[in-house]
Amino acid sequence: MAFKLATWNINSVRLRAGLVEDFLNSHQPDILCLQEIKCMNDQFPAKVFRKLGYEHQAVHGQKGYHGVATVSKRPIHEYHSTDYCLMGDTRHLCTRFELGGRPVDLHNFYVPAGGDEPDPAINPKFDHKLKFIEEMKGLKSNRDGVPGLLVGDLNIAPLESDVWSHKQLLKIVSHTPVETDGLKDVMAKGEWVDVVRRHFPEDQVLYSWWSYRAKDWKASNRGRRLDHVWSHAELADHLSNVEIFEDARGWEKASDHVPVIATFDLE
DNA sequence: ATGACGGATCTAATCCGA
Numbered sequence: 001m002a003f004k005l006a007t008w009n010i011n012s013v014r015l016r017a018g019l020v021e022d023f024l025n026s027h028q029p030d031i032l033c034l035q036e037i038k039c040m041n042d043q044f045p046a047k048v049f050r051k052l053g054y055e056h057q058a059v060h061g062q063k064g065y066h067g068v069a070t071v072s073k074r075p076i077h078e079y080h081s082t083d084y085c086l087m088g089d090t091r092h093l094c095t096r097f098e099l100g101g102r103p104v105d106l107h108n109f110y111v112p113a114g115g116d117e118p119d120p121a122i123n124p125k126f127d128h129k130l131k132f133i134e135e136m137k138g139l140k141s142n143r144d145g146v147p148g149l150l151v152g153d154l155n156i157a158p159l160e161s162d163v164w165s166h167k168q169l170l171k172i173v174s175h176t177p178v179e180t181d182g183l184k185d186v187m188a189k190g191e192w193v194d195v196v197r198r199h200f201p202e203d204q205v206l207y208s209w210w211s212y213r214a215k216d217w218k219a220s221n222r223g224r225r226l227d228h229v230w231s232h233a234e235l236a237d238h239l240s241n242v243e244i245f246e247d248a249r250g251w252e253k254a255s256d257h258v259p260v261i262a263t264f265d266l267e
Numbered sequence: 268a269t270g271a272c273g274g275a276t277c278t279a280a281t282c283c284g285a
Contacts, residue, residue: 012274036274038274038275039275063276064274064276064282064283065275065283113284113285114285115283115285116269116285155284168269169269172269172285173285211270211271211285212270212271212272212284213269213273214268214269214270214271214272215268215271220268222269224285256272256284
């Protein structure tokens with residue numbers, strides 16, 4: 001049984017419901033995790049996705065900012081959100097599925113961007129980001145025997161090959177050592193496997209985000225890999241394919257992030 | 268050439284993203 005999982009920071013799901021529709025039709029993932037839906041739960045375009053077969057949906061939104069949602073062709077057995085840093089914002093959603101006869105928890109994250117200045121003493125947004133990452137270190141890939149998947153916009157590009165210039169970005173929020181070390185620590189402590197890097201060589205340059213501010217995103221190609229798919233080691237052993245769907249960045253009215261897709265072969 | 272844009276909001280100028 002092939003199981004296809006996708007994550008996409010959509011940067012307003014109401015504005016881009018049509019793009020999501022095109023993506024679901026072309027790639028047919030079993031489950032899609034969205035970030036930055038930027039709407040309240042009752043404004044989520046549920047019908048658009050339901051008519052394509054994504055009838056199981058969990059939405060955790062708020063007005064104007066942030067917000068995460070998971071839509072699925074497979075039943076969602078239960079779901080909950082955790083209020084990281086007790087900020088009352090909408091940055092996490094855990095949905096439980098059954099895969100190959102076993103329960104699996106899927107964590108959908110939108111980690112704080114962190115503002116401009118990479119100094120927690122003078123920038124509260126960066127302080128929030130570091131505390132959020134610190135709290136994520138307590139999340140294990142196996143909880144009470146239930147293996148996990150962790151996806152989303154983690155707003156950190158951990159490796160040198162995850163940015164267009166390692167040297168030039170060392171002091172830029174998303175690639176500072178305190179962030180990249182922090183994210184690697186989240187991975188190590190929780191025993192998570194970065195399945196995108198399991199599939200692609202460590203030194204292959206990979207991006208999932210390109211700034212809106214470039215005149216020509218493709219020509220300048222100054223991207224970062226901010227969107228991630230992690231899994232428990234046993235699930236990672238069943239990984240069959242990974243795709244970063246770059247074409248979506250060139251679509252009309254594109255999000256600045258593109259979908260990242262992992263396929264697992266479970267029996 | 269890392270802000271050059273773009274989204275949401277008490278529709279006009281402001282906050283936010285990364």
